[in-house]
Amino acid sequence: MSKKSKETSYISARESRRISKENIRITKKLDKRLSRKHVPEQEYLTQMRDEGNVVEFDNLHTYFFTDVGTVKAVDGVTFEVPVGKTVGIVGESGCGKSVTSLSLMQLVQRPNGQIVDGAIRLNLGDKAYDVAKMPIEAMQKVRGNIVSMIFQEPMTSLNPVFRIGFQLDEVISLHNPQMGKEEVKARSIESIKMVGIADAEGIYNRYPHELSGGMRQRIVIAMALACNPRLIIADEPTTALDVTIQAQILELLRNLKSEINASIMLITHDLGVIAEMADYVVVMYAGRVVEKGLAKEVFLDPRHPYTIGLMESKPVINKTVDRLYSIPGAVPNPVNMPDYCYFRDRCEKCVARCQGKYPPEIHVSDTHIVSCWRYFEEGAAK
Numbered sequence: 001m002s003k004k005s006k007e008t009s010y011i012s013a014r015e016s017r018r019i020s021k022e023n024i025r026i027t028k029k030l031d032k033r034l035s036r037k038h039v040p041e042q043e044y045l046t047q048m049r050d051e052g053n054v055v056e057f058d059n060l061h062t063y064f065f066t067d068v069g070t071v072k073a074v075d076g077v078t079f080e081v082p083v084g085k086t087v088g089i090v091g092e093s094g095c096g097k098s099v100t101s102l103s104l105m106q107l108v109q110r111p112n113g114q115i116v117d118g119a120i121r122l123n124l125g126d127k128a129y130d131v132a133k134m135p136i137e138a139m140q141k142v143r144g145n146i147v148s149m150i151f152q153e154p155m156t157s158l159n160p161v162f163r164i165g166f167q168l169d170e171v172i173s174l175h176n177p178q179m180g181k182e183e184v185k186a187r188s189i190e191s192i193k194m195v196g197i198a199d200a201e202g203i204y205n206r207y208p209h210e211l212s213g214g215m216r217q218r219i220v221i222a223m224a225l226a227c228n229p230r231l232i233i234a235d236e237p238t239t240a241l242d243v244t245i246q247a248q249i250l251e252l253l254r255n256l257k258s259e260i261n262a263s264i265m266l267i268t269h270d271l272g273v274i275a276e277m278a279d280y281v282v283v284m285y286a287g288r289v290v291e292k293g294l295a296k297e298v299f300l301d302p303r304h305p306y307t308i309g310l311m312e313s314k315p316v317i318n319k320t321v322d323r324l325y326s327i328p329g330a331v332p333n334p335v336n337m338p339d340y341c342y343f344r345d346r347c348e349k350c351v352a353r354c355q356g357k358y359p360p361e362i363h364v365s366d367t368h369i370v371s372c373w374r375y376f377e378e379g380a381a382k
Contacts, residue, residue, distance in 0.1 A: 043133060
C-alpha cells in the first residue's frame, strides 16, 4: 500500500471513530430522556391543532446514527390523520414510510434510531400526548390500545411457539387488567369472529404454522383490533398475499373501520390499493413529503414530478405499451443529502429555481399541497 493510500485509510478510520463517539454521545442523551420512569404527565401533554385529527405529525425528524454518518430516514415530515378517515402513505422502498409509523409507535430500533426533532400529537379524546416526549413506561399503555399496528409479515409478527389464543389473550389482558380469564377468552374469540373466521374456537387453540397466510394475516388484524384502537397503522398489510385474499383483507379493513369508527394509516407502494382505500394521500420521497391532499386531487391532478412518474409507471388495463415507464436515476445517498430538492437530479421538468434551496410547501388548493418550485408564486408558499 502506498503512503498516500495508507494516509487516506488512516484518515477514514479516524473520521469513523470520531463519528462513532459523537453518535454514542447523542444516542445516550436521547435514550436517557425516554427511559426515565415516573415522568409527570404534564411533560408530554400537548394541544391538538385540530380536534378533528387523531394524530398530527409536525416537522418530524427521525435519524439513525451509524459509523459512516447520520441517516436522515425521516427529515421534516408533516401531515395529519383525521378521525374516521384513511390516509394512504405511498412511496418507493426506503422513502421513510415505515419509519414514520414506527416513530409513532416508539418502535424505532434504539439506541441508533432516535426521534431528534419535531412532534407527534396523539388525540386521546379528552387530552393529547406528544409521543416524541413520552417515556416508554407511558407509551406501553398506548401501544396496542389507542394505536395498534398491523405488521407486514404475519409469520414474523406471531410467536411460533405459542397458540393463537394465548397471544390474543396477552394483548387484551395487558390493557384490561380488570377482566377475568373467561372474559378475556371470550373477547379473543369475538375478535377472531370479527375478522371473518368461522371456526373461532378451533383457531383459538391452534399454532400459527397450522394456518394459511391469509388466516395468519386475519389473526394479526384481530390482535390489532382487539382493544378497539382509535388509530390502526397498516404497514403493507396485503403484500405477501394473492390477489383474492388481498381484496378480502382490504374489504375487511374497510368494514371494521366503520364498525369501530377508527382511523387507518395505510402504508403501501401499491397505488391501486391507495386509490381503493384512501380518503387522503401522502406521497413521500427520500424522507420527506413531496405531495399530499385528497385522494381524488392527487390521483386526478398530480403535481409533483415524482408523483407523476409513479402514476405513469403503473400498468393500465387495455393499454398496450412496449415498455413501462421508469423514473430515471437513483435516490440520493441518505447519509449526505443535498440542500436542494432531493428529486432534482432525476427530474425531467426542472426550472431555474430548482438550482436553489429545497422548495417549501406550496398550496395548489386548500387541501392540495406540493413541494415543487414549478408552482411557486410569492405568497403561495407556506
